[in-house]
Amino acid sequence: MPVDLPKRASDEGAHEGLRRLTEEALRLIPPSTARTAQLVTPRQGLYLLRQHQRTAFEAAIYTPMLCLILQGCKEMTFGEHHFRLRAGECALVSHDLPMVSRVRDAPYLVLLLNIEVEVLRSLYEDLGELVTAGTEARALEVHRADSRLLDAITRYLALAESETDARVLGPMLLKEIHYRLTMAPLGHMLRSLIRHDSHASSIARAIALLRQDFRSPMVVEELAREVGMSVSSFHKHFKAVTSSSPLQYQKGLRLLEARRTLVAGTSSVTTVAFEVGYESPSQFSREYTRKFGRPPSQDVASRVLSAPSRGT
Incomplete structure (x- = not known):
């Protein structure tokens, strides 16, 4: 049976951050009366996927990425592990993994961000001993997104409005997002990947x-x-x-x-x-x-x- 993430203390900052990020994402998706899936790419390596109805279970290879649920519910199966993710919750995939998943509740909106190993490794000198800290981790970790991560992603998504902003600020914000993920409770594996x-x-x-x-x-x-x-x-x-x-x-x-x-x-x-x-x-x-x-x-x-x- 899929496992829901445990309830945690209310984080008003995260709640507001999720609202703002969802509004920004919906603004970038063209209105449509069709019931088919909509996929937009605001920036290279960043995707927004909207589903208007539930889907059947499908198997696919998930490459290293952040999968952040903005609306609806996603079920994912990885080996013997089964997860049910709702709005504000995310899955972090660190290695190429065969997985089975479906959209359980619609309307469904998800933000997908590729994990860039070279960006991760640019953090090595700044993180020092933290690189090897932490326990053994899986290639798929799930957790609730905190307000700092949501804020960084919202600012990165907003760069779609200006090519100049994207060119100047994009690399810095992408590095900040990778840093936030690395230091988050689900970041143990990313900290290990920083080392060759x-x-x-x-x-x-x-x-x-x-x-x-x-x-x-x-x-x-x-x-x-x-x-x-x-x-x-x-x-x-x-x-x-x-x-x-x-x-x-x-x-x-x-x-x-x-x-x-x-x-x-x-x-x-x-x-x-x-x-x-x-x-x-x-x-x-x-x-x-x-x-x-x-x-x-x-x-x-x-x-x-x-x-x-x-x-x-």
Whole structure:
């Protein structure tokens, strides 16, 4: 069952900050009578997504980002962890993660901000010993946004009004946002990523290698050696960060790519199974069904039914 974030003491500053940020975000989204999703990009790496109705659960790769709910409710599943996020609550993703999520309550409005590792690492000299402070953390952390973070994001979003302001102030405000996230209760993993030689950074490199070549058979010993870790340490920290083993992570990548190909392409189930690295189409179908709740043949059938008619 999804877990709601625990109730905390009222933060009037955060309440007002959320109101102002939501108003600024809505101002940047064009009015529409359509019921389809609206996505706008006020700045590079910054997105506003509006949904007018609930959605079904969908699996996708989440890249490092801040996901801040402004309206509605989002449910997210990461490994064995299930979260329900409402307005004013946020999820911080530090590594590329296969996740399942849906819009539970609409209207729904979310602000998405890419996490820039180079901006994070520019904080290294200023943070000093704080870089290594904190406990072991997951690649997905959730918390309520405080007034200082909301204020920084609102000012960054408002830069869409002036190219000159954006050019001069944008880098400083982006650095401030990364600093606020790093020092927030959900910032343990970001503090680890600031260091090139941390376990978190090593796992990030391993994930990048897996994503580049997820179709090929994986040799864990070689992957651990590539990122400078022993096999036992690699397994331990990979699991701690991603809540999955390297093999499970690779399987998730294969299945997500398979579904994307089946829904958008013209290939058969068997062809796609081999293309993403499976040796057995029957094993592929079993794992696909377990992952998505429906066999791959149903997604192929849906694709065929939704295709435009070629008749007169």
